[in-house]
Amino acid sequence: MTTIKSNDLTYDFKKKTSAGKIKIKVWGKSQIVMLLTFLSLFILTVYGFWTFDLKGISLIEATNETLYNLKVMFLQPSFSHFTLLDAVGQIGITLGLGFLSTLLGVILSLFLALFAAKNLSTKTVSNAIIVVVTFIRAVPTVLWVLILAIAAGLGSEAVILGMVLHSVAFLVKAFSESFEEVDEGIIEALRASGANWWHIVTHAVIPTTASSLLSWSFLRFETNFTVAVAMGAAAGAGGIGFELLMASGFYFDLREVGFITYFILVIAIGLELFSTQLKKRFLTNASA
Amino acid sequence: MALLHVKDVSKHYEKGKNVLSDINMEIFEGEFVSIIGPSGAGKSTFLRCINRMINISEGDIHFDGIDVSSLNKKSLRKHRTKIGMIFQHYNLVSRLTVIENVLHGRFGHKSTLQGVLGMFTEDEKMEAFHLLEKLGMSEHAYKRCDQLSGGQKQRVGIARALIQSPKLLLCDEPIASLDPNASKVIMDHLQSISKEMNITCIVNLHQVDVARKYSDRVIGLNSGRVVYDGESKALSSKAIHAIYGSEAGSLIME
Numbered sequence: 421m422t423t424i425k426s427n428d429l430t431y432d433f434k435k436k437t438s439a440g441k442i443k444i445k446v447w448g449k450s451q452i453v454m455l456l457t458f459l460s461l462f463i464l465t466v467y468g469f470w471t472f473d474l475k476g477i478s479l480i481e482a483t484n485e486t487l488y489n490l491k492v493m494f495l496q497p498s499f500s501h502f503t504l505l506d507a508v509g510q511i512g513i514t515l516g517l518g519f520l521s522t523l524l525g526v527i528l529s530l531f532l533a534l535f536a537a538k539n540l541s542t543k544t545v546s547n548a549i550i551v552v553v554t555f556i557r558a559v560p561t562v563l564w565v566l567i568l569a570i571a572a573g574l575g576s577e578a579v580i581l582g583m584v585l586h587s588v589a590f591l592v593k594a595f596s597e598s599f600e601e602v603d604e605g606i607i608e609a610l611r612a613s614g615a616n617w618w619h620i621v622t623h624a625v626i627p628t629t630a631s632s633l634l635s636w637s638f639l640r641f642e643t644n645f646t647v648a649v650a651m652g653a654a655a656g657a658g659g660i661g662f663e664l665l666m667a668s669g670f671y672f673d674l675r676e677v678g679f680i681t682y683f684i685l686v687i688a689i690g691l692e693l694f695s696t697q698l699k700k701r702f703l704t705n706a707s708a
Numbered sequence: 709m710a711l712l713h714v715k716d717v718s719k720h721y722e723k724g725k726n727v728l729s730d731i732n733m734e735i736f737e738g739e740f741v742s743i744i745g746p747s748g749a750g751k752s753t754f755l756r757c758i759n760r761m762i763n764i765s766e767g768d769i770h771f772d773g774i775d776v777s778s779l780n781k782k783s784l785r786k787h788r789t790k791i792g793m794i795f796q797h798y799n800l801v802s803r804l805t806v807i808e809n810v811l812h813g814r815f816g817h818k819s820t821l822q823g824v825l826g827m828f829t830e831d832e833k834m835e836a837f838h839l840l841e842k843l844g845m846s847e848h849a850y851k852r853c854d855q856l857s858g859g860q861k862q863r864v865g866i867a868r869a870l871i872q873s874p875k876l877l878l879c880d881e882p883i884a885s886l887d888p889n890a891s892k893v894i895m896d897h898l899q900s901i902s903k904e905m906n907i908t909c910i911v912n913l914h915q916v917d918v919a920r921k922y923s924d925r926v927i928g929l930n931s932g933r934v935v936y937d938g939e940s941k942a943l944s945s946k947a948i949h950a951i952y953g954s955e956a957g958s959l960i961m962e
Contacts (some may be wrong), residue, residue, distance in 0.1 A: 601856040607797035609865075612759055613872055614788035614816020623812060624801045 421554055482631055497678035501671060502663065514652055514659035517686070518644035521580050524589030526637045527645075533595030534589065534621055540599060541609060548591065556589035561647050565655045579657035583647055587640050594636040598629045633701040640696055642691040649684055660684060709773070710734035711875060711908055717767035719753060721863075727753050728932040731767070735847050737875075740902045740909045742940070745929035746952050751912040752924040754929070755878045758910070759791045760784060772875060789816030791818035792869025792907075796881040798861040809853055810836040813871035830913065832871070834868065839867040843897060858892025864895060870905075877901065879911040883918070891915075895922050916948055916959075 435443040438517025518674035535541045536549040563583030572578040610620045712735040719728040728750045735933035769776040800809045807861040840846040843863040902909045913919045928936030928951030
């Protein structure tokens with residue numbers, strides 16, 4: 421290495437520490453804010469643990485109890501209040517909830533997404549739909565279900581409505597983004613030949629995006645299945661989620677809880693694997 | 709009477725920045741016209757003004773005796789069916805088959821329902837096969853367009869434009885993405901279309917020698933103005949340099 425003397429530099433931008441060494445790290449505003457944030461979080465955590473109110477529970481005993489419960493739940497699963505056939509039937513109901521809400525959601529959002537896509541619609545209409553849809557998406561599905569329960573009553577109707585609403589909000593965004601990726605040239609070519617909007621949508625936009633529409637729909641079905649499990653319990657829509665609630669909160673049957681959990685897990689993993697395959701094949705931009 | 713009559717046409721997106729200024733020309737039936745000029749000279753914009761994919765700011769364009777700027781939505785569709793267009797990037801729906809893409813050219817003659825349901829008559833399908841045969845593509849009729857080479861895709865694009873039974877063919881750099889072999893095939897097809905079917909062709913080109921070889925007439929555009937309009941045989945190298953604003957010896961063709 422050749423030694424370069426400090427006076428070789430044309431412009432002297434280097435900074436030095438108090439000890440006279442050249443600095444390589446500069447403390448800016450953002451670094452200081454970051455450091456303070458971490459520091460205060462650390463202090464809060466320590467303080468939180470320090471002031472735990474344990475109500476006389478021994479930590480070791482409690483840990484043992486929990487581990488024992490988990491062992492019963494997951495290593496000795498069995499069912500006592502219903503048969504395997506019942507469980508399959510209940511899973512069917514949950515899948516049905518998920519399927520119906522996805523189906524309705526897909527149909528509705530297909531039309532809305534056409535008007536939300538910037539290349540197929542006007543700016544005003546597109547922005548209006550996107551604002552509404554973003555608002556709906558920002559509110560969790562559970563809240564929509566509870567809000568709609570005012571009109572529909574707690575039960576499967578409110579659950580379906582709430583899930584459809586949230587699915588539409590999600591799918592309109594996903595679908596319209598797929599539509600926006602359609603090559604502008606294809607649309608131009610058809611417009612130049614005298615084709616109207618409906619011709620272009622049905623014969624160029626939909627065929628081009630069909631596979632990604634399908635993948636998004638399935639992705640949403642997978643989400644809707646999980647939501648339907650929770651909704652079965654929380655909003656009384658029935659299905660495997662309701663059985664889970666009964667087993668845990670009503671019968672305190674840990675073995676049954678374990679069994680149902682495994683059952684849901686198997687279905688969820690199955691769906692997940694399938695949709696990952698779809699995603700890999702057809703969605704290049706799946707980030708949402 | 710001229711098929712296309714362009715009078716004092718200007719186009720600007722922002723005030724004071726003209727993309728096209730004072731374009732005047734008459735193009736006659738069956739003529740093969742090339743438009744050459746540097747990138748950004750307004751060649752593509754000019755083509756799109758003819759079928760009103762872009763609205764002009766000033767002047768008028770008369771096509772087939774009709775004032776293009778006065779058309780309403782319905783008659784604009786009818787106007788566009790009389791003008792076929794082909795593109796540098798072919799702009800086909802690559803997921804669909806060749807024959808489906810060719811039939812897309814018939815949408816302009818269809819009602820919404822007929823088009824949406826894809827109701828094409830046997831005559832139209834027969835015509836599509838005739839065109840594909842003429843372009844040497846009939847064996848590929850049921851192939852998906854993403855399996856074709858560039859030259860083949862462009863031939864599908866031409867078939868899609870021809871099935872409109874147009875009076876004018878606008879070609880926006882049809883050979884800019886093709887190798888010399890495919891370029892020749894495409895240019896030969898365009899020439900025979902113009903000669904045999906008596907369809908007027910306006911072709912944007914970057915290749916001056918191609919323009920000179922194939923066209924009856926060359927129009928040179930620079931910065932939105934017509935700087936040359938004359939027979940292709942009379943196109944001197946001095947005129948070419950005037951079109952491209954270049955010095956003698958600085959163009960790749962020399």
